[in-house]
Amino acid sequence: MATILNIETATKNCSVSLAKDGKTLAIQELNDGNYSHAEKLHPFIQKVLEEANVSNNQIDAVAVSKGPGSYTGLRIGVSAAKGLCFSFDKPLISIETLQSLAHQLTAEEGVIVPMLDARRMEVYSAVYDTNYKQVREIKAEIIDENSFQEYLQKGKVYFLGDGAEKCKEIITHENAVFLDAKYPSAKEMSQLSFDKYKKNDIEDVAYFEPFYLKDFVVTPEKKR
Numbered sequence: 001m002a003t004i005l006n007i008e009t010a011t012k013n014c015s016v017s018l019a020k021d022g023k024t025l026a027i028q029e030l031n032d033g034n035y036s037h038a039e040k041l042h043p044f045i046q047k048v049l050e051e052a053n054v055s056n057n058q059i060d061a062v063a064v065s066k067g068p069g070s071y072t073g074l075r076i077g078v079s080a081a082k083g084l085c086f087s088f089d090k091p092l093i094s095i096e097t098l099q100s101l102a103h104q105l106t107a108e109e110g111v112i113v114p115m116l117d118a119r120r121m122e123v124y125s126a127v128y129d130t131n132y133k134q135v136r137e138i139k140a141e142i143i144d145e146n147s148f149q150e151y152l153q154k155g156k157v158y159f160l161g162d163g164a165e166k167c168k169e170i171i172t173h174e175n176a177v178f179l180d181a182k183y184p185s186a187k188e189m190s191q192l193s194f195d196k197y198k199k200n201d202i203e204d205v206a207y208f209e210p211f212y213l214k215d216f217v218v219t220p221e222k223k224r
Contacts, residue, residue, distance in 0.1 A: 002060045002197050006189035009037045009077030010069025010097040011116060011162060013183035016044040018052045019190035026051035027187055037076045057088050063193035065184060066094035067211035068124040069116055074210035082205055091202040093193045098126045098138055100188040101161050105179060110156030115163030123163035124213055140214050143167050152176060
């Protein structure tokens with residue numbers, strides 16, 4: 001038996017769920033087009049605990065989306081998760097953001113490509129088979145007309161995530177299928193975090209850092 005708090009802040013979707021043995025008991029999330037995690041995250045945590053009638057010290061672990069994704073979003077989520085783990089002496093579990101995003105789709109054939117928007121025509125992506133086994137590593141890549149051809153020539157390729165939207169006009173192969181309005185959510189983390197908990201696959205709370213994939217770059221403000 002395990003009650004796990006799941007935190008997802010890698011994109012514009014601020015999402016928190018509370019799950020028991022892999023089943024979501026309560027969820028709070030908001031994607032209003034802004035990065036409002038700093039204001040919304042802690043109230044969402046309290047709301048899911050209250051809804052499930054669970055106190056902070058009754059959770060068995062805290063899981064957090066590890067990235068890649070928004071630098072600021074990841075920092076906020078990981079800081080909150082580590083703070084809870086330190087305060088209540090609970091283990092920390094990390095979940096790959098693209099892996100949980102892939103679980104939003106059930107497919108019988110082809111491959112699943114979760115994509116997160118990086119900058120311009122660049123995305124963070126990975127490739128999974130229909131059993132959610134990773135068949136290509138996570139990487140940052142600039143999308144062009146030749147992207148993912150090795151998979152598109154073999155069968156259906158399902159693209160989802162906020163990075164997929166900007167690829168529609170470039171990846172035009174007949175086997176390309178785009179799913180709109182898909183963002184990483186703490187809902188899909190529920191089973192993934194429970195699976196890791198059962199295997200005692202946990203992080204060192206003191207030294208854990210998000211998986212940024214790329215260095216943070218500050219863009220200078222344009223002169224008016």
